[in-house]
Amino acid sequence: MPELPEVETTRRGLTPYVVGRTIERVEVREPRLRWPVATALPRALAGARIGTLERRAKYLLFGTDAGTLLVHLGMSGSLRYLPAPQEPAPHDHVDVHFAGGGTLRLNDPRRFGSVLLTRTPRTHPLLEHLGPEPLGEAFDADYLYRASRNRRVAIKQHLMNGRVVVGVGNIYASEALFRARIHPERMAGRIARARFEPLVEAVRDVLRDAIEEGGTTLRNFVGGDGEPGYFRASLRVYERAGLPCLDCGAPIARRVLGQRATYYCPRCQR
DNA sequence: CGCTGACCCTGACGGC
C-alpha cells in the first residue's frame, strides 16, 4: 500500500495525537515482521516521550528520548491512533499505549513492515544510503540526469531505486512517467537531458497531488485518522489496462517490469 | 559495480 504520499498522510494524521505524548507500554503481539521486533524494544520505550514525528523516504521516525523509533509500513501496513481501548483485530501486531490513554496501533497483514529502535538514525544501515527526497531541493533535473548516465535499466525501475530517489513506488512511477510522456521501458541512460525537467516536475506534481488527496487507497490503506485516501480517482494509467488513455484514447497497456506491474499509454509515451 | 530474479507473507479474486 504505502508509497510516500500514504506515509506522509499517516505522519500528518498522527502528529497531533502522538507528538508530546509519553509512552506507557508497548505491546508486541507478533514480532515476526520484515525484521523481528527486538525483544528489548518495549522495555526501552516504556516511559519515553515522543518529541517529533518525521518522515524519511517511506520510514516514519518517532523521535523519543530513548532513541528513534523507525516504522516502515511495507506493502500492507497501516498505523492508526485509537482514542479509546479497542479489541485487537487480526494482524494488529504492535500497540503503543500512551500515558493518559490512547493507543497507536500497527496493522500489517503481510508483515513486510518493520519496527526498529535506533540511537543513530542518520547512520542506520537502512537509511544511510537512501537517495534524496523527491520533494526536496536536492532532487532536480541536473541531479537525476547525472544519476541516470550510463544506466541501462528502464527509467521506471530507476525511479523506483531508493538510492536514486526515495518514495517513488509502483503507482507513482507509472503515473509520473505518463505525465512526463516517457515510456517506462526507456533506458534511463538514453533519455535526453531536456526531458529531465518535465520528468522531475511530473514526479513532484504527482506526489504533491496525491498527498493533497490523502494518498491512494487501493485495498486497505487508511491514514492515521482511519480515513482512506482519495487519489485513486485521479490515477491516469495505474490499474487502467485496456481502458482508453485520457489524453489520446488509445488503450492503456500493462507490462511487467522487474516483477512489478507497469501501466502506460503506448501512443503518448515514448 | 550494475543488474536480475528469488524471496519474505497473507488475502482477495477469478476460473474451473
Place this chain on the structure above:
DNA sequence: TGCCGTCAGGGTCAGC
C-alpha cells in the same frame, strides 16, 4: 462450494 493459480502499493539479498 472449494481448490488452485495469480496478483498485490515494500524492500533485501545472492549471484552473475
